[in-house]
Amino acid sequence: GIVMSKNVFCDLNGNLKLFNLIMKFFEEKEQAGETVEYYFLGDACDRMNDGYEIMKSLIADERCIYIKGNHEDMLINALIDLKALSTGEEDFTTDDNIRNYIMKAYYVSEYVQLSIANGSYATLEAWIKDGMPRKFVQALLVLPNYCKVDNYTLMHAGCDNFQFEHNDIHAMIWNRNHFYDDWEKGILIHGHTPVSYLPASVKHNVHHITWSPIVYANNTKICMDTACFHTNRIFVLNLDTNEFIPFVGENAMEETL
Numbered sequence: 001g002i003v004m005s006k007n008v009f010c011d012l013n014g015n016l017k018l019f020n021l022i023m024k025f026f027e028e029k030e031q032a033g034e035t036v037e038y039y040f041l042g043d044a045c046d047r048m049n050d051g052y053e054i055m056k057s058l059i060a061d062e063r064c065i066y067i068k069g070n071h072e073d074m075l076i077n078a079l080i081d082l083k084a085l086s087t088g089e090e091d092f093t094t095d096d097n098i099r100n101y102i103m104k105a106y107y108v109s110e111y112v113q114l115s116i117a118n119g120s121y122a123t124l125e126a127w128i129k130d131g132m133p134r135k136f137v138q139a140l141l142v143l144p145n146y147c148k149v150d151n152y153t154l155m156h157a158g159c160d161n162f163q164f165e166h167n168d169i170h171a172m173i174w175n176r177n178h179f180y181d182d183w184e185k186g187i188l189i190h191g192h193t194p195v196s197y198l199p200a201s202v203k204h205n206v207h208h209i210t211w212s213p214i215v216y217a218n219n220t221k222i223c224m225d226t227a228c229f230h231t232n233r234i235f236v237l238n239l240d241t242n243e244f245i246p247f248v249g250e251n252a253m254e255e256t257l
Contacts (some may be wrong), residue, residue: 001109002035003033003035004034004035004037004240005032005034005035005036005037005238005240005241006038006039006150006152006239006240006241007026007036007037007038007039007150007236007237007238007239008036008038008039008040008189008224008236008237009022009038009040009041009042009071009196009224009234009235009236010040010042010043010156010190010191010192010224010225011041011042011043011047011069011192011224011226011227011228011234012040012044012051012054012228012229012234013043013044013045013046013048013049013051013227013228013229014044014045014049014050014051014054014073014119014122014229014233015048015050015122015148015228015229015232015234015249016048016050016053016054016233017249017250018055018228018232018247018249019050019054021059021247021249022234022236022247025236025245025247026038026063026236027217027245027257030247033187036063036067037063037064038063038064038065038236039064039065039067039154040065040066040071040127040157040215041056041067041069041145041154041156041189041190041191041213041224042066042067042068042070042071042072042143042156042192043057043069043070043071043156043191043192044066044069044071044072045071045072045075045119045123045227046071046075046115046118046119046122046123047118047119048119048122048229049122050122051120051123051126051143052069052122052123052126052127052130052241053126053176055072055123055136055140056136059136059140061122065144065147066143067143067144067145067146067147067154067155067156068140068143068144068145068156068173068186069156069173069191069192070156070157070173070174070192071118071120072140072143072207072244073092073174073210074111074114074118074174075115075123076137076140076141077111077115077134078105078109078111078112078114078115078116078120078124079124079127079132079137079140080111080129080137081105081108081109081111081112082101082102082105082109082112082124082128082132083132083134083137084157085101085104085105085108086132091102092128093189095125097158098125098128098129098228099125101128102116102121102124102125106179107138111245112124116168123253124155127233131157132196136163145169145172145173145199146164147174149239150186150239151186151187152186152187152188152189152239153183153185153186153187153188153189154188154189154190155172155173155188155189156172156173156190156191156192157171157172157174157175157176157190157191157193158172158175158178158179158190158192158221158223159172159175159178160178160181160184160187161172161174161181161184163178164173170232172257173192174192175192175194176192178215179193179198179199179202179216179221180199180202180217181216181217182218182220183217183219183220183221184220186220187219187220187221187222188217188220188221188222188226189221189222189224190221190222190223190225191223191224192224192225194222194225194227194230195210195211195212195213195214195223195225195226195227196209196210196211196227197214197221198214198216202214202217205214206225206256208256209255209256210255211226211227211231211233211253211255212226212233212235212244212246212255213226213235213237216243222237224237228249230253231253232238232248232249232250232251232252232253233246233247233248233249233253234247234251235247
C-alpha cells in the first residue's frame, strides 16, 4: 500500500536554512517511496532575511497546506499600501531607491509601520525587487485561517472554543490568551506564541527553559513554536506516528535546567 505521512511545522520567520533541512528530509522520504503532505501553520516571513523566498516556495508546493499567520496578515496590508503608492515609473535597481520608497510608504501607512516593527523590511524589499507581483498578494489573501485533519484542528495562534465556533478569524491568527482552556473537539495544534513564553501554569510539567514543542491543556493542545529565528531549532510533527522530529541549525540554543 501507499505509505503516506502528514507533517506539521510553523513559525519559520525567514529561517531558510532550517526550511531547506526540512525540505531535504521530505525529499528523502519521497525517495524511499513515501507520499508527503505537510501543513505549515503560518509566519513564514519576517525577522530573518529569506521569508519571501520561503513563502513563494510554500505557495508553489502542491504538497503544502499553508495556513495564514499574523505575519502574513500584516504583510498583506503592507504590500497593498506599498503597491498603491507606485506610479509604475520608479527605478528599483538600487537598494537606496528601494529604501527611500519603503520609507515614504512608512510615513503614510500604519500597515507598513506595523509590518516593519515586526521585522518585515527584508520581506518587503524582496517583493519590490521581484517586481511587486500582485499574484503573490492574492495568494496570501486566500490562505485558509485554519484546517481540520483527522482528529486535529490546525491554526496559527490557537483560540478558545467559543471563538472557533463563531469563526473569529482575528483570534485564530492573533490570540495569546486561550492557553488555560482545554480544546473540546479533538486536538488543537498551533504556533504563534513560543513555548518558552507560554504561562508557567500551563507548563507545570516542564521546569526548565524548553525549546521543544509542548503538549498541554490535558493533552488537547500542542504548541509547535520554538522561536527558530532566535533558537535555530524547529520541529516537524508527524501526525501519523505522533513523533516530533527535530531540525537543528548551527549554534542552536540548548535547553537549560
